[in-house]
Amino acid sequence: MKKHLLIWTFICLSTTLLYNETYAQKKSFLLSGTVKDAETNAPLENANILFSGLTFGTQTDSTGKFSIFIPATSYQIVIRMLGYKIKIERFTLNKNTEFEFLLDKTAKILDEVVITAEKADANVNRTMMGVEKISGKTMKKLPTLMGEADVIRSIMLLPGVTTVGEGASGFNVRGGNVDQNLVLLDGIPLFNTSHLFGFFTGFNADMVQDVSLFKGGIPSMYGGRASSVLDVRLKEGNFDKWSAQGGIGPISSRLLLEGPIFKGKTSVIVGARASLSDFYLRYFNNPSLKNSNANFYDINAKITHRFGNNQRISLAAYTSDDAFKFAQDTSYYWNTHNISLKHNALLFSKLSHNFTAFMSKYKYGNKGFKPQYEYNWQPSITQQSIREDLSYELSNKSRIDFGGDFSIYRNDAGSLLPNSAQSIIDPFAMPVQHSREMSVYAGHSLNLSKNLSLDYGLRYVFYQLVGPDDIYSYQLGKPREIETITDTLSYKKGSVIQSYGGFEPRFSLAFKVDSSLSIKIGFNRMQQFMHLLSNTMAISPADIWKNSNAQLPQQIADQFSIGVFKNFNNAQNNTFETSVEVYYKNLKNVIDYVDGAALYLNQTVETQLLVGKGYTYGAEFFIKKSRGKKLTGWLSYTYSRTFRQIEANENQIGANFGLKFPANFDSPHNIKFVLNNRWTKRITFNANFTYNTGRPITYPNGRYKIYAFSDVYDYMVNNGLNPRAGLDRKTYTYNGQIFVLLDNATIQEILDGYASPSFTLRNAERIPDYFRLDLGLTLDPKENSKSNSSWNFSIYNILNRQNVYSIYFKSSTGLRNLARTYKLSVLGAAIPSLTYNFKF
């Protein structure tokens, strides 16, 4: 199979090169340049560059740059950007040429509302599908929870993105687990994206340039997670003048500063955000709350230096920290620190490169404060990577992207150490896993004809788990248990313990029926070698990551998709984008757990893990009004199903009797509606509506009692005390007065045991459906006002609905072991918030 894939790739690439030779015979030159804001000198993304006499144009990237090969002749060039005056220039192209264009703003308030990060018709013209983009600006317009514009909360409004419940950390994309999403913050993977356990995202929305979510059609440059890629690109600092912006909200406040260190050459941007929740907690009389703490902060910083117009280098750092203690004897914490160095340049007229080197450390764990049992458990993951991405423009219709990366991981499962002189706890060492991951990729995008475009590529990943480590061998043919350990093998530093590898083909083909209609098909394979072990309802900050080993092969996801994209324009030039995407995803080696698995501080954690398969399928219907004078928004409906099946085999027991069962986040029907309505030039109204089928849950099918506490009952029975004659209290009321007397009664105690609900099939029932409506109003500054401050007022869950997060079953112990049923709503009320944002 691998050999065939290689041959196939070679043929495709060869064909492409030949094809482009033919193109090159026409005399063309490279026109490149930068489009900037005339006032701030900030690069402008998504500016359209059009040429007289040509049917195609180009667009600037996030750094404001563009490049295009066009035939040598005289042109009138038109640069257009929403909110800016159109710029028209004339020139003759007879050599490779570079320009810089400065655009003047038309007015302070935009004439048109746009809720897309892309140019019009990008959804139809783009070869790939399953791609969603949101600009930082759109994100800030959406109604917020507690005034926090939030990246992950925003993408949850997109079709195909779900969550296991309100407040849960992470998100699920097209039936993938939370850990199967590759979340890149300016190219650096994050292992935890949450603040306050998952209520908020771990990075500052003010820093965000744009967000791309790849649900399918994932380009070959991405890899390492099985289901999706969330690529969050951060802003660069302003090269010409200093500015500041920020906001004060009920949960946190934030500040962003940017400006030149050396004007025009070196810029810096620093964004910081910190919570205020500890401050509030002190006001509570309830000692549990008063003694609690819940705080977080995050800081982003980036310095960028330009070497001329074609080369830049940047040094960036990100730190995020969370701590939570709810007046009990345990506190939780997690933090991420990373630093990265990037260099990108146009090496030759057609070849650009991006080099990235980074180091990232994710630490998490908890501390115990119970007297005599004080401890600190602190696992961590360190990743060191280098990465080179190259892009070669073969022609204006053909581009090759290729590159590779190399990563080293140090995954410390967390030794537990006593944390006070009085602690009686012994230190407990957990293994440190070392692994390395290498990948190379090549992808080719080309327009085969006016109507047919193709993106294809191949990525090869090679993974090694290496020493030093002690590895347990298990008896073959028997389910893994501590009792079936046959040997412990010690590996020296650097020696290979386990290797996995494989090709990941990526393919997207688009047939453009006309300028507003296209049909696309796609396939992509993704592999994942780091796995989050979590058998709780939602992932917890204390959940550990585990590298692939002999018992835990890489997870593999193959996704097939097909889509139809159709855009409509009405007389007012409003664009309506519509699409239907259908997908099927097959998952191999998904991880599950033995019932009640003990995952923490378990040196033989593989005895708790099960490996199985899964599949998911769905259809996403989407209509978006992306541009309009007043009204924009989108409506989506998704039907999707996600199943897992964990069968018993010679090395493991099964789960759910080997029968398939819905995944915890399986939600067949999803409706999402986002409305953005500009009432006046200053006031914008926003609304979100979300509906989804309740998630699966396991209900009891009966209950039972364990009679382990019957000594006294048996004593009474054996000694004639149960039953026996007695006198019991009796009351009666006479003339409004209550009288108490004793009356004959039989003393007969009921035998009561330890009550326990009996469960059978996993996730066979569902909690009630979820729906929520959020409303928001944004008040922008007055036209021509010197201040640039705005107010945002939001009400999250305005219907005050107590959406059920879970239904659970509790038994008491004592005289009568009642078995009770409760439902839990995580955010069970309407939550208003007011946020003040400023910029100067």
Add this chain to the structure above:
Amino acid sequence: MKKIIIFLILSSLFLSCETEITDFKTQNLSTAYVVFGEMTNLNGPYNVRINRTSSYSPYDITAFQGDEIKGAVVKIIDDTGVATQLTETRSGFYQTSPLFKGIIGKKYQLKIKTSDGIEIESTIETLKAPTPLYDFSYKFISAERVENMRFDVTASIKDSKETEDYYFIRRQDFIQFLTTCPEPPPPPAPVPICYSKCWRTPLNTQPILINDFLVNGKNLPISLGSVDVKDFPEWIIQLDVFSVSKETYNYWKRQEDQRIIGGGLFDKIPAQIIGNLKCTNRTNQEVLGLFLVGGLAKQRLSVDRLGALSIENLQKVQNYASFNNIRYKDLVLWDCKKAAFINYNIGYKIPDLF
């Protein structure tokens, strides 16, 4: 106003909404057998109870106990093949002779054959040596108010360094109570004897689970809380410390984890808990419960509430008991053993320790 705003914000974030569903009811769709039996190194008799599961109906007291399984053949077999058959003394209740006891270090297995041919077996369990308590004591904590006076009770186990140890501990309190005698009849009628001191034994089905992971060979404290001083008759605490296998410990640990589950974001997903029993002749027949084999050390601590009180405190306690009707002044009776209004009233004496 500021406090109201802060409360609204934080209550929405930190105080999630928990509501009891009072009409939740499922039919008993399970066909599982529930077996519980135990044996230790002390003299018997030992019991094995066999029942069915019942429906999930929290308020129906008649459905508390699943149907008993009658007519089964129940045996405990040791590692030499010696089988001891249990006698069905009540419906679904099988018992050994009082002289039957386990021998430390030997292995035991429970085997059951029901009247309809279902065969159930436990795994083979080794009877571990019992671990006596290292410390079992109390300390009086005085206070201005009677409600705040208490006896802090402490106990600990001296864990063995050489072995990996797991403890399942049962606590049973025996609390002496005082009732109020009626006024004696006027002379010359004889004054009847009045029994006003009896014992109540509130049923406690809360196991205490301890293991020596991370604290191997140390003194392992047992959390016992405190005893109140709302009255001053005797209060006895009995601890039954079972040294059990890791599997037995994990079974109870899972039961406890699942019992106190909060349904929150970070709670484990509930699932069936299977013990050390299985049906050997019908693969789909589920068997719940446990055959608990453990070395048992029993010990009692008598908290002398009266002896610890100073005259001043004694007066306060007497006033408190009188004011709060601790001794049932409105329910006078000659024989406290007949007090049906006191749960688990076991009369004048408590069971022997051995």
